Amino acid sequence: VQLQASGGGSVQTGDLLRLSCAASDPRFKDYAVGWFRQAPGKEREGVACISPGGSVTYYRNSVEGRFTVARDKGNTRFTISRDKGDKTVSLQMNTLKSEDTAVYYCHADTTVRQYWGQGTLVTVSS
Numbered sequence: 001v002q003l004q005a006s007g008g009g010s011v012q013t014g015d016l017l018r019l020s021c022a023a024s025d026p027r028f029k030d031y032a033v034g035w036f037r038q039a040p041g042k043e044r045e046g047v048a049c050i051s052p053g054g055s056v057t058y059y060r061n062s063v064e065g066r067f068t069v070a071r072d073k074g075n076t077r078f079t080i081s082r083d084k085g086d087k088t089v090s091l092q093m094n095t096l097k098s099e100d101t102a103v104y105y106c107h108a109d110t111t112v113r114q115y116w117g118q119g120t121l122v123t124v125s126s
Contacts, residue, residue, distance in 0.1 A: 001023055001025045001027075001028070001031070001108050001110065001113075001115040002023065002024060002025075002115075003021055003022070003023050003106050003107075003108060003115055003116065003117030003118075004021070004022045004023070004117060004118070005019060005020070005021050005104065005105065005106045005117040005118060005119060005120040006019070006020050006022070006120055007019035007020050007090075007120060008103075008104060008120030008121045008122045008123075009121075009122065009123070010123040010124075010125065011096055011122075011123070011124055011125075012096075012124070012125055012126065013096065013097060013098060013124060013125070013126045014095055014096065015096050015124070016092070016093060016094045016095070016096065017093045017096065017122060018090055018091070018092050018093070019035065019090065019091040019093065019104055019106075019120060019122075020088050020089070020090050020091075021033060021035070021088060021089045021090075021091075021106030021117055022087060022088045023087065023088075023108065024087075027110075028086060028087060028108070029052065029053065029082070029086035030052045030110075031052060031108040031109060031110050032049060032050065032051055032052055032108070032109045033049070033050055033080075033082075033089040033106060033107065033108050033109075034046060034047070034048065034049035034050070034058075034080075034106070034107045034108075034109070035047040035048050035049075035078075035080060035089075035091045035104055035105070035106055035107070036104070036105045036106075036107055037100075037102035037103065037104045037105070037122075038102055038103050038105070038119075039099075039101060039102040040101075040102075042102075044105070045060065046060050047059070047060055047078060047091065047104070048060065048078055048079075048080035048091060049080065050080045050081065050082060050089060053082075054081065054082040054086075057080050057081075059076050059078065059080075077093065077094045077095050077096075078091060078092065078093050078094070079091070079092040079094075080092075089106065091104070093122070096122075096124045097124060098124050098125065098126055099124075100122060100124050101122060101123050101124050101125075102121075102122060103119040103120070103121050103122075104119065104120050104121075104122055105117055105118075105119045105120075
């Protein structure tokens with residue numbers, strides 16, 4: 001499975017960006033897909049994940065330090081979604097902060113293997 005991440009760029013605090021992860025594999029709709037990020041000097045961390053079919057989404061809980069099911073998005077600034085054709089998974093990022101600066105990677109879990117995209121750089125400056 002080849003994953004192509006795109007949509008990164010340089011923005012200012014408070015701006016928004018939409019990242020996309022595309023795959024040519026027709027079975028992409030059957031894979032759990034997630035977005036991870038790695039800031040300079042830090043470990044890679046999960047941001048959001050969406051189930052096969054898109055019925056369940058998970059977001060990183062900054063307090064618990066792990067993914068939790070999004071029953072209520074509340075103040076979540078990020079939204080993960082699948083497009084209607086199930087060929088891309090997007091990460092809408094609103095009200096960006098400087099701490100969101102990182103390389104963002106998409107990840108697909110087929111339950112047999114895991115795949116990573118090449119990463120797209122997001123730089124948020126004040």
